[in-house]
Amino acid sequence: MSEIRWLSEREQDIWRSFLSATLGLTDALARQLQRDAGMPHAYYEILVALSEAPDRTMRMSELAGVRNSSRSRLSHAVARLEEAGWVRRRDCPTDKRGSFAMLTDRGYAALEAAAPGHVTEVRARLFDQLTPEQVEQLGEISRAIQRGLGTPPEVTCPSLTAEGRAS
Amino acid sequence: MSEIRWLSEREQDIWRSFLSATLGLTDALARQLQRDAGMPHAYYEILVALSEAPDRTMRMSELAGVRNSSRSRLSHAVARLEEAGWVRRRDCPTDKRGSFAMLTDRGYAALEAAAPGHVTEVRARLFDQLTPEQVEQLGEISRAIQRGLGTPPEVTCPSLTAEGRAS
Numbered sequence: 001m002s003e004i005r006w007l008s009e010r011e012q013d014i015w016r017s018f019l020s021a022t023l024g025l026t027d028a029l030a031r032q033l034q035r036d037a038g039m040p041h042a043y044y045e046i047l048v049a050l051s052e053a054p055d056r057t058m059r060m061s062e063l064a065g066v067r068n069s070s071r072s073r074l075s076h077a078v079a080r081l082e083e084a085g086w087v088r089r090r091d092c093p094t095d096k097r098g099s100f101a102m103l104t105d106r107g108y109a110a111l112e113a114a115a116p117g118h119v120t121e122v123r124a125r126l127f128d129q130l131t132p133e134q135v136e137q138l139g140e141i142s143r144a145i146q147r148g149l150g151t152p153p154e155v156t157c158p159s160l161t162a163e164g165r166a167s
Numbered sequence: 168m169s170e171i172r173w174l175s176e177r178e179q180d181i182w183r184s185f186l187s188a189t190l191g192l193t194d195a196l197a198r199q200l201q202r203d204a205g206m207p208h209a210y211y212e213i214l215v216a217l218s219e220a221p222d223r224t225m226r227m228s229e230l231a232g233v234r235n236s237s238r239s240r241l242s243h244a245v246a247r248l249e250e251a252g253w254v255r256r257r258d259c260p261t262d263k264r265g266s267f268a269m270l271t272d273r274g275y276a277a278l279e280a281a282a283p284g285h286v287t288e289v290r291a292r293l294f295d296q297l298t299p300e301q302v303e304q305l306g307e308i309s310r311a312i313q314r315g316l317g318t319p320p321e322v323t324c325p326s327l328t329a330e331g332r333a334s
Contacts, residue, residue, distance in 0.1 A: 004283045005290055014306035015289060019212075021312035022189045028316060045186075116171045122182060123172055129315035130308060137304040139181035141297060145188035148296035149195060 025125055032121040037114035042077055044118060047086065047111040050103035057090070057102040086110055192292055199288040204281035209244055211285060214253065214278040217270035224257070224269040253277055 007015060030041045037044070049066045050056050064074045078101050081087035086107030090100050103111075127135060174182060197208045204211070216233045217223050231241045245268050248254035253274030257267050270278075294302060 004286060006286055007289070007294075011294060011302070014302060014309065015293070017309040017313060018293075018305055021309040021316070022193075024316040025312055026189075119171060119173055122174070125315055126182070126185075126312060127174075127178060129311045134304070134308050134311065135178070135181060137301070138308055139184055141301050141305055141308075142181065142184040142188040144296045144301065145192055145293060146184060148292055149188070149191040 028125050029118070029121055033114065033118055036117045037110070039110075039114065040077075042073075043081060044111070044114060046074075046077060046081065046101075047103060047107055047114075050087065050101060051108060051111055055102065056108070057100050059098050059100050061098055063101055081107065084110075195292050196285070196288055200281065200285055203284045204277070206277075206281065207244075209240075210248060211278070211281060213241075213244060213248065213268075214270060214274055214281075217254065217268060218275060218278055222269070223275070224267050226265050226267050228265055230268055248274065251277075 026041070033039055033041055033044055045066060046063060049063060050058055060071070060074060060078070063078075064071055078087055078089065081101075082089060084107075086104055088102050088104055090102055130138065193208070200206055200208055200211055206214075212233060213230060216230060217225055227238070227241060227245070230245075231238055245254055245256065248268075249256060251274075253271055255269045255271055257269055297305065
């Protein structure tokens with residue numbers, strides 16, 4: 001086993017500050033969405049991802065990549081969203097491997113109603129706290145961390161892409 | 168209602184990159200700890216906080232502040248840690264308002280066994296991905312976010328501080 005490179009005092013301070021900031025931010029955003037829109041942050045992100053996809057439809061495996069979510073956690077979330085009438089599941093006509101989730105009009109309306117409060121909270125808790133330079137730094141740092149984690153592979157169903165819609 | 172300040176394209180990209188990076192990092196650390204040490208990250212943080220407190224003991228309300236955790240979530244975690252024999256609860260002799268959690272020797276040993284793998288993962292996934300300058304920037308950014316969230320008030324029990332231990 002190779003030698004452990006422990007964190008220095010300085011690194012430990014920064015690491016704890018980062019953990020506390022991200023957990024605190026996550027909690028603040030979750031509280032706002034639950035209080036004002038009655039949904040967890042993970043559900044909001046699923047609705048956003050679907051709203052931007054062609055035909056407002058994504059394969060479940062793609063959707064799992066959005067939040068690095070496990071299939072079982074995502075299945076549970078989509079089942080709840082289906083009960084609320086915000087999402088419908090359907091099968092991919094050209095690929096039997098997976099099912100797809102589609103945002104309904106009611107789901108789109110719920111997202112539109114939730115967005116202003118959520119964006120206001122994100123701005124107040126994050127962007128308003130940072131200088132424009134720090135915002136750019138945060139973007140660079142986030143991309144570096146993402147590279148270190150590896151990005152999930154992109155999976156698409158041809159019949160649901162722009163090409164598929166045109167046919 | 169005041170006008171909504173929506174995110175610009177650039178801000179939205181940075182926000183999503185930040186979300187994806189922090190969620191991905193959180194998941195990677197959680198997986199490593201669960202796989203190699205059989206504990207969730209929240210439990211690890213509770214053990215760390217207790218290990219550094221005077222008498223390895225903290226009031227439950229202080230402990231909740233460590234992870235911005237709700238009292239009910241913390242109670243659940245501490246109950247599990249008590250079952251594992253890693254933590255014991257006790258009452259504060261001078262304050263009836265709350266109970267305290269104390270790290271046991273077995274809990275300390277579990278933390279010592281888990282620490283090398285966890286630190287190695289934190290270094291590989293975060294510090295090794297950033298330049299020294301970016302590490303400092305991340306520290307500044309994290310502190311700015313923390314200020315915007317407000318810091319939890321510090322609560323101590325006099326009989327459990329260094330002064331209390333000396334008596």
